[in-house]
Amino acid sequence: MNPATATAPGATGTGLAAADRATLIHPTLPAHRTDRTVLVSGTGCRVTDADGREYLDASAVLGVTQVGHGRAELARAAAEQMTRLEYFHTWGTVTNDRAIELATRLAELAPGSLRRTYFTSGGAEGNEIALRMARLYHHRRGEPQRTWILARTMGYHGIGYGSGGVSGFPVYHQGFGPSMPDVHFLTPPHPYRRDLFSGADVTEFCLAELRESIERIGPERIAAMIGEPVMGGIGAVVPPADYWPRVAELLRSYGILLILDEVVTGYGRTGHWFAAEHFGVVPDILVTAKGLTSGYLPHGAVLVADPVADTVTAEQGFPVGFTYTGHPTACAVALANLDIIERENLLANAAAVGAHLRSGLEQLLDLPVVGEVRGLGLMLAVELTADRAARRPLPHGTAEVADALREQAGIILRNNPYALVINPPLVFTRQDADGLVDGLRSVLSRVDPDGHVR
Numbered sequence: 001m002n003p004a005t006a007t008a009p010g011a012t013g014t015g016l017a018a019a020d021r022a023t024l025i026h027p028t029l030p031a032h033r034t035d036r037t038v039l040v041s042g043t044g045c046r047v048t049d050a051d052g053r054e055y056l057d058a059s060a061v062l063g064v065t066q067v068g069h070g071r072a073e074l075a076r077a078a079a080e081q082m083t084r085l086e087y088f089h090t091w092g093t094v095t096n097d098r099a100i101e102l103a104t105r106l107a108e109l110a111p112g113s114l115r116r117t118y119f120t121s122g123g124a125e126g127n128e129i130a131l132r133m134a135r136l137y138h139h140r141r142g143e144p145q146r147t148w149i150l151a152r153t154m155g156y157h158g159i160g161y162g163s164g165g166v167s168g169f170p171v172y173h174q175g176f177g178p179s180m181p182d183v184h185f186l187t188p189p190h191p192y193r194r195d196l197f198s199g200a201d202v203t204e205f206c207l208a209e210l211r212e213s214i215e216r217i218g219p220e221r222i223a224a225m226i227g228e229p230v231m232g233g234i235g236a237v238v239p240p241a242d243y244w245p246r247v248a249e250l251l252r253s254y255g256i257l258l259i260l261d262e263v264v265t266g267y268g269r270t271g272h273w274f275a276a277e278h279f280g281v282v283p284d285i286l287v288t289a290k291g292l293t294s295g296y297l298p299h300g301a302v303l304v305a306d307p308v309a310d311t312v313t314a315e316q317g318f319p320v321g322f323t324y325t326g327h328p329t330a331c332a333v334a335l336a337n338l339d340i341i342e343r344e345n346l347l348a349n350a351a352a353v354g355a356h357l358r359s360g361l362e363q364l365l366d367l368p369v370v371g372e373v374r375g376l377g378l379m380l381a382v383e384l385t386a387d388r389a390a391r392r393p394l395p396h397g398t399a400e401v402a403d404a405l406r407e408q409a410g411i412i413l414r415n416n417p418y419a420l421v422i423n424p425p426l427v428f429t430r431q432d433a434d435g436l437v438d439g440l441r442s443v444l445s446r447v448d449p450d451g452h453v454r
Contacts (some may be wrong), residue, residue: 013051042057044400055406058413058436062423065292068294068426069425073336073339076337081329085355088328120322122300123289124158126301134308137223150222156231166381173218188237189203192374203239212453223257227260228262235419235420236381236422266286267338271354274286277319288303299334358375378426378428381421383418384398384418397418
């Protein structure tokens with residue numbers, strides 16, 4: 001079926017692209033780029049553009065669509081809820097049944113004492129809430145001087161004032177005026193970037209730096225450390241196995257809260273409900289979004305340990321609320337989405353197909369441009385390099401490679417300046433994985449050391 005027939009009369013890909021250029025501001029898109037890929041439909045792991053061309057979605061859009069595109073069950077869940085109670089909030093003493101059901105479900109899935117939930121509309125909102133809760137927790141315990149947040153260079157936590165302030169990329173700070181104060185950035189546990197550690201063991205280096213930073217700032221002034229269990233912004237960077245347990249233990253010894261940003265890693269992406277389980281740690285606050293609804297509606301959930309929740313809801317209560325906090329239709333879709341993940345055993349599929357895909361991707365290491373393959377479950381990355389021995393990145397980045405994969409191989413994935421990021425839907429099959437590897441080889445075998453595709 002050509003999906004262009006489902007659009008307005010005369011709305012070809014060319015016409016829609018022209019309208020897009022005239023009306024939309026796209027994140028990260030410079031004005032000189034006039035090309036557009038106009039998507040109009042999707043099923044499973046594939047999407048189709050306005051001219052009828054099909055693409056393999058190897059990115060789950062932004063690591064979001066766990067259960068794939070076009071799931072009628074989720075559309076029905078939304079429609080049924082909308083005819084019953086489309087929207088209400090959870091402010092004050094008002095609540096709704098769907099929010100209660102979802103919070104109860106999440107308390108059952110979450111590790112440790114993460115039994116309390118605060119609903120948001122997405123990941124950046126969730127990290128804003130986590131930062132506020134961390135500071136308020138200490139304030140109400142008589143330590144208002146604990147305002148500092150420890151974050152990591154190349155960590156990504158959103159683009160709000162607080163969430164952008166703790167995101168460790170210059171692009172989110174330059175030109176926007178002063179960022180949130182009292183933030184200290186640490187070295188990321190990125191084993192491929194051995195130049196960061198001066199020959200030392202990655203965990204030992206990071207722990208020594210963390211301890212020195214705490215002592216220099218003053219442990220009595222630090223509220224929390226925030227980090228992604230697996231770093232997504234720089235391409236599925238998995239820390240050494242002992243990194244998170246030792247970080248959590250050190251923070252606890254100083255009374256510093258741990259915030260894990262599982263906006264990407266949550267809800268099965270790594271083969272576990274939450275990546276915290278893989279690393280054997282229980283944070284004080286765990287931020288989720290994306291896969292909670294598979295993107296069918298914007299929604300997020302901040303999971304809070306009992307001691308923190310008890311403190312921030314004491315006195316006058318937690319004073320921050322969003323318009324859509326506890327949106328019943330979003331909660332209904334989330335419940336249906338979690339049902340699909342459980343019923344179709346997608347956590348096991350992420351682990352099994354992820355291992356199969358990684359094995360296939362590792363076959364690409366015979367290509368000079370491929371420096372490393374890494375990841376966990378269906379959160380993977382292929383690091384590209386101009387010089388494998390020196391581990392030098394492509395001088396012009398990976399954008400041209402990503403464009404060629406879309407245009408020449410029909411593969412949509414994300415990229416950063418260093419790597420191709422592969423986060424497909426959790427319904428990905430072995431056949432999908434094999435097709436992805438073949439498509440990658442067809443393009444990567446033609447990439448020169450400057451990053452140009454021949």
